[in-house]
Amino acid sequence: MPTLFVGISELVQPHADEGNSKEPIDVITDAALLVDGGTVLAAGERVAVEKNPRAVHASVIDFDGRAVVPGLVDSHTHVVFAGERIDEFSRRARGETYEEIARAGGGILRSIEPLRVASVDDLVLQSLPRLKKMLAHGTTTVEVKSGYGMAPELELKQLRAAKALAAMTPASIFGTALAHVVPPGCTNRRQYINEFCHQVIAQAARQKLASYCDVFVEDIAFSLAETRIFANAAREHGLGLKLHVDQLTDHGGAALAAELGALSADHLEMTREPGRMLLAKAHVVATILPGCALFLGKDPWPNGRALRDSGCEVAVATDCNPGSSMLVDLCSCAAMAATRCGLSLEEALWATTRGGAKALGLNDRGRLVQGERADFVVVDHHDWRALFYNLGDGPVHGTYIAGTASSLKSPSTCP
Ligand SMILES: [Zn+2]
Known part of the structure; x- marks a missing residue:
């Protein structure tokens, strides 16, 4: 059964091949992520993702206003x-x-x-x-x-x-x-x-x-x-x-x-x-x-x-x-x-x-788009930049690999 991740304050989407452009990422606010079988079915604005027919019967996980970036x-x-x-x-x-x-x-x-x-x-x-x-x-x-x-x-x-x-x-x-x-x-x-x-x-x-x-x-x-x-x-x-x-x-x-x-x-x-x-x-x-x-x-x-x-x-x-x-x-x-x-x-x-x-010559990861691996980091903050700002102690709420949580910290209050 698919999983629908909601409550994403910011979803960071790196561009595929524009690493040397001025703006190499997009930041989508009020986003959602639909995942099945370890891969991404849909990612983007919540209203759009929720319209996906596969989202109807999905189990829902609410990240409660946290940012999500692709797995590092x-x-x-x-x-x-x-x-x-x-x-x-x-x-x-x-x-x-x-x-x-x-x-x-x-x-x-x-x-x-x-x-x-x-x-x-x-x-x-x-x-x-x-x-x-x-x-x-x-x-x-x-x-x-x-x-x-x-x-x-x-x-x-x-x-x-x-x-x-x-x-x-x-x-x-x-x-x-x-x-x-x-x-x-x-x-x-x-x-x-x-x-x-x-x-x-x-x-x-x-x-x-x-x-x-x-x-x-x-x-x-x-x-x-x-x-x-x-x-x-x-x-x-x-x-x-x-x-x-x-x-x-x-x-x-x-x-x-x-x-x-x-x-x-x-x-x-x-x-x-x-x-x-x-x-x-x-x-x-x-x-x-x-x-x-x-x-x-x-x-x-x-x-x-x-x-x-x-x-x-x-x-x-x-x-x-x-x-x-x-x-x-x-x-x-x-x-x-x-x-x-x-x-x-x-x-x-x-x-x-x-x-x-x-x-590494890998084309199935590093972004969160349809058909790619559902590897992502849930930042324990509404602003994804907190991950780098808190030097040595990036606020990672959870690391998901192929759609599965692999190291969830105890819940904390999101600032
Ligand atoms: Zn070396």
């Missing part, structure tokens, strides 16, 4: 990991840089050993609380990368944990095989790259552990030429391509993402022209990760404004990871995208809903 899509995370790196956070606070700590054996390499000794069950146990918190903050779709294994079997273990988590939470979880850096002590880069292509990308695709392949394109990680090898393997095995580019240097990573037709180019702290224009022209979603600059205490912040002004569609994600962005709350990242990266709140909302979905 976190399109870039490393949320499945083992251990912590609190000491590195402390050392940075005393003045050491991320690079100095990495050179002394910290950084990404510090996450290898805890992953190696952890079982899939351990990884699930450590990662599940983080995913639950994401959900409580309104995230309904999460991309999860490997990249802390640096050996084929360990990379696959990380992806198996992500798949196990997908079966345990109502959120949609999509795996990504990430070529992060070459393992310590590796003397034959080409051999490692071949191994990764044949034993991680190919296996992850075959075993349906991953939908995407990602490469850290940077002087300290993989070159442009090496990235092309990974991209070919990804294409051959039907995985979508996403790239970490221009985080530390602008050395052509954005241009490469455009040339390879990646779904998204992520980070972009250092990207200048013509990189931004090339991304826009190739319809590569520009994904910014403001949590990194905050957590590392390091300039520059990604320039979301310049990316949009160059014509890019911009997405915002958490980059949740133990070293450079220990952050599960996408709403806070949206707020930072507004205060530090030049986006309006409307643009930040687009960036965390439809923008995130586009960064």
